[in-house]
Amino acid sequence: MRRTNEERRLRSRMRAGEAIRLAAGGLAARRTRSILSALGIAVAVAALVSVLGLSDSSQARLLAQLGAEGNLLTVATGQTFSGNITPLPSTAETMIGAIPPVEDVTAVGTIAGATVRRSAAVPEMDTSGISVVAAQGSLLPALDGRLIRGQYLGRAATTYPEVVLGFSAAQNLGIATLGPQTQVFIDGRYFAVVGILAPVVVAPELDDAALVTFPLAKAELGFDGTPTRIYLRTDPDRTAAVAAVLPFTASPDAPDQVEVRRPSDVLAARLEARNTFVDLFVALAGVALLVGGVGIANIMVIAVFERRTEIGLRRALGARSRHVSVQFFLESILLSACGGVAGVALGAAVTWVVATVQGTPPVVSLGVAGPAVAATIVVGAVAGIYPAARAARLAPADALRSA
Known part of the structure; x- marks a missing residue:
């Protein structure tokens, strides 16, 4: 008697490879439905990967510009309290060029x-x-x-x-x-x-x-030859010090009426604003991923209802409830994971095309692709819990009676 129970236990065991093949076969048998179900996940992941990829590409360009333009300063005409324009002295360019850390200086004048x-x-x-x-x-x-x-x-x-x-x-x-x-x-x-x-x-x-x-x-x-704006390059390590003395050098008599700017500050602000929008788009992509997970859960529930005869027949041939549960659970995970892999590929392609058109180096980080696919696996697992439990609860007799 003990030997008979042991033989039944061994016969009822399902290996991991066999379970995955069975789940993949179930999805392949309903190819169109599986593709459409995975499409929602793929679109969400593609949006996530492309947003982050394009953000990284643009960020790389902005960081390069920040490095190249961090030592650029501008001196411009200011205004008095009454709103009148205060022109720069004609000697401003020469005086600024005499500052030791200044490497290059040029002037323009608005006519x-x-x-x-x-x-x-x-x-x-x-x-x-x-x-x-x-x-x-x-x-x-x-x-x-x-x-x-x-x-x-x-x-x-x-x-x-x-x-x-x-x-x-x-x-x-x-x-x-x-x-x-x-x-x-x-x-x-x-x-x-x-x-x-x-x-x-x-x-x-x-x-x-x-x-x-x-x-x-x-x-x-x-034109009277008076400059209205002066651009200068400085020693990168001494840019801040030069900026501090520029108003007094350009216009000793009215330093408070001289406007000094560092154009790279605008690039830094643009980078910060871009990161804020990226966070918003990532959140929206996360919501889309959850919606895709709900769609997969819905499809799997329908699949359990349509495949009651298959479930009853498997149970009648000796499959246990946990085997049926594992099959539908794995089908949900595989469906979501396939959508995730397809989404990563689609997002990488979109990133490459858009970045190339914009003239920026395309950046697709593996640190984004890996977690994105892992997230789809988690979503698929969560989406498959209820359909798997429902399939496991079907009694063989009731399932075969509905055929």
Whole structure:
């Protein structure tokens, strides 16, 4: 008698590999339903992976910019309590350049009253918010700027009417390509457009500007030569110290009316804001994952109801209730895990495509993919508890009677 019980116990044991094959077979037999059920999990995981991947990609670019632009400072004209603009002294650039830690300095001057239009036929009031700025040849090297079209202001631009447009200014004027006839109308005469700047992250005011040389601005546009903004590069280890003395160096008589900024602070604020939005999107992706888990639980409950005959037949052939429970429990886990793996692959693909289009290095961390799949396994396990328990409670006779 003891031997008979032992033989029955051994026969009733289900190995792990056999249980997984049985669960996989149950899902494969209902392929369309399984794919649609796993799709909800896949979309949630793909959203999670792509949001975090794109955030990491953008963060890597912003951190690189922070490292490159952390030693850039700007000095600009301030305002009095009455709101009047206080111009920088004409000696400000020279005095700032004499500070030992300052490595590079350049100045620009906004030309008040000058307008930029596509042609003389455009009404004078329609300026599209474009300002005319006198700039030095050292501007691009100081800002690490670059051109997307043409060339920067050279020696000829000190005599002949040539202009370089900021990125947004060129878009507002409808200029995408350059040619011999590409011109804009500035303050009563035509200027040849010789170049278009790429967006300048650390100096966004230049994106909406039309740049001309200082000599030409003085000769043709009535510019008095007084700078309105000075950009400088410093020794990275001494940037804060230079920033502290800049107001007194640029304008000794009125240091409180000089505005000193560190453009990298804007990048840091942008990085902080991006991280806040990422936290929100991750939370939304988590909610979507829970919704996908509810969908899997619902599908598994329906599967138990539809497969009562199968359950009854297995029980009649000797399968125990725990074997039936394990089968449906594993089916739920496999269904959710397959959706998780598919979601990671889809999210990685989306990250790569979007990051490549944006010109940022695609970053898909394995530290995100692993926990994402693990989370889907947990969701699948939780979703499978009730359907598995319900399948185990079905009596063989009742299940076969419903066939």
